[in-house]
Amino acid sequence: MTAVGIASGRVSAMADGLTGSSILKIAGDVRALREGGAEVCDLTVGDFKPSEFPIPAMLLSGIEDALRKGETNYPPSSGMPSLRAAVRAFYAEWLGLDYPVESILVAGGARPALYATYRALIDPGDVVVYPVPSWNNDAYCHMVEATPRPIITEPADGFMPTRESIADAIRGARMLVLNSPLNPTGTAFTAESLGEICDLVLEENARRTDDRPLFLLYDQVYWMLTFGATRHVDPVSLRPEMRQYTIFVDGISKAFASTGLRVGWLVGPPDVVAKMANVLGHVGAWAPRAEQVATAKLLGATAELTAYHDVMRKSVQARLTALYDGLIALKHDGFPTDAIVPMGAIYLSARFALIGGRLENGTVLRTNEDIRRFLLERARLAVVPFDAFGSREENGWCRLSVGAVSLGEISAMLPRLREVLQSVKPAR
Numbered sequence: 001m002t003a004v005g006i007a008s009g010r011v012s013a014m015a016d017g018l019t020g021s022s023i024l025k026i027a028g029d030v031r032a033l034r035e036g037g038a039e040v041c042d043l044t045v046g047d048f049k050p051s052e053f054p055i056p057a058m059l060l061s062g063i064e065d066a067l068r069k070g071e072t073n074y075p076p077s078s079g080m081p082s083l084r085a086a087v088r089a090f091y092a093e094w095l096g097l098d099y100p101v102e103s104i105l106v107a108g109g110a111r112p113a114l115y116a117t118y119r120a121l122i123d124p125g126d127v128v129v130y131p132v133p134s135w136n137n138d139a140y141c142h143m144v145e146a147t148p149r150p151i152i153t154e155p156a157d158g159f160m161p162t163r164e165s166i167a168d169a170i171r172g173a174r175m176l177v178l179n180s181p182l183n184p185t186g187t188a189f190t191a192e193s194l195g196e197i198c199d200l201v202l203e204e205n206a207r208r209t210d211d212r213p214l215f216l217l218y219d220q221v222y223w224m225l226t227f228g229a230t231r232h233v234d235p236v237s238l239r240p241e242m243r244q245y246t247i248f249v250d251g252i253s254k255a256f257a258s259t260g261l262r263v264g265w266l267v268g269p270p271d272v273v274a275k276m277a278n279v280l281g282h283v284g285a286w287a288p289r290a291e292q293v294a295t296a297k298l299l300g301a302t303a304e305l306t307a308y309h310d311v312m313r314k315s316v317q318a319r320l321t322a323l324y325d326g327l328i329a330l331k332h333d334g335f336p337t338d339a340i341v342p343m344g345a346i347y348l349s350a351r352f353a354l355i356g357g358r359l360e361n362g363t364v365l366r367t368n369e370d371i372r373r374f375l376l377e378r379a380r381l382a383v384v385p386f387d388a389f390g391s392r393e394e395n396g397w398c399r400l401s402v403g404a405v406s407l408g409e410i411s412a413m414l415p416r417l418r419e420v421l422q423s424v425k426p427a428r
């Protein structure tokens with residue numbers, strides 16, 4: 001996607017070379033099967049089914065109330081003062097991060113915040129470093145004509161980048177993009193591993209003699225969703241000197257199952273945030289005014305937030321654990337499945353090591369896409385191979401997303417999976 005395609009002449013070379021979301025294409029296959037009457041366990045979209053994961057009641061009533069009170073016109077382009085103040089207090093209370101309101105820019109979800117960061121920091125040809133698998137960095141690089149420098153990660157590290165994998169890649173780079181907990185893997189940084197990476201960023205910046213620093217874009221939209229012993233960590237709390245180089249991206253889409261409400265924000269050094277506000281102002285990618293007013297109230301309501309989160313985290317974790325346990329039970333019974341213990345977000349890294357496997361009709365599964373189709377058509381299990389997140393290896397690793405399924409759908413799917421796996425002859 002990053003090589004600019006030959007423009008058809010009707011659109012720009014950039015638009016011509018930008019591909020749509022492959023996850024949405026897979027979701028289209030699921031829809032078609034369902035329309036034919038099939039029951040499908042849909043683990044594809046990074047979204048929530050409102051009947052399984054409703055938004056906080058306070059958010060709903062807050063939006064209704066704000067609309068009734070006439071909060072229907074343009075919001076200020078950097079965000080409603082009440083929301084910027086609420087984000088400031090929220091970060092101070094929950095994360096121990098102390099930022100002035102000038103550091104906070106509200107946007108219509110995390111995506112415009114990501115785009116504004118890329119747009120405001122990157123000149124054509126600048127190097128952007130990010131691990132794969134990861135979400136959408138290839139598209140943002142393409143849009144701003146960055147030179148992408150993807151780094152490969154390993155299942156043994158939970159697909160998280162390490163000091164070793166990043167050390168050379170950040171030399172001369174303009175931006176490092178990290179996300180924890182990580183979409184698509186459901187894994188997260190430890191304080192030790194992120195701290196080591198921050199040290200590298202600080203060393204690289206200390207070496208620079210010009211005024212073009214290496215920035216860190218830290219996407220923490222899933223930070224409220226961590227499980228078990230996992231605690232969310234961030235660069236600025238670990239290494240306060242990282243503050244001048246770090247842009248946080250965050251929002252309510254995932255933490256409050258509110259993907260359709262479109263409220264996000266970024267937090268960073270005030271001088272660059274002011275430029276990002278200009279970028280977003282011209283795009284008009286503000287969060288809707290009533291949603292901003294209601295989000296401000298929600299972020300300040302610690303008791304309601306805690307109560308909502310206790311329920312949400314348990315519900316997400318129960319689904320991830322059911323999938324994890326199911327896949328590991330199959331592995332113990334000799335089937336070629338594997339999974340990584342879920343640490344956060346709404347995802348599980350799962351492996352269906354079926355490359356080279358032969359079906360009864362003689363068909364051989366040769367690619368991740370073959371595996372995906374096989375699981376969908378035979379087990380009615382819909383997953384997204386890591387190819388959709390920039391991985392190039394045909395190894396059967398996939399993202400399983402649990403926001404749109406019930407526990408019942410997962411337990412109904414696992415026996416179907418066992419049955420179809422029995423029908424595959426392993427690779428010779």
Ligand code: PLP
Binds near residue numbers: 110264
């Ligand atoms: N960042 C990450 C890591 C995501 O996974 C997503 C959505 O899937 C987003 C940002 C986008 O969030 P939003 O819906 O608020 O634009």
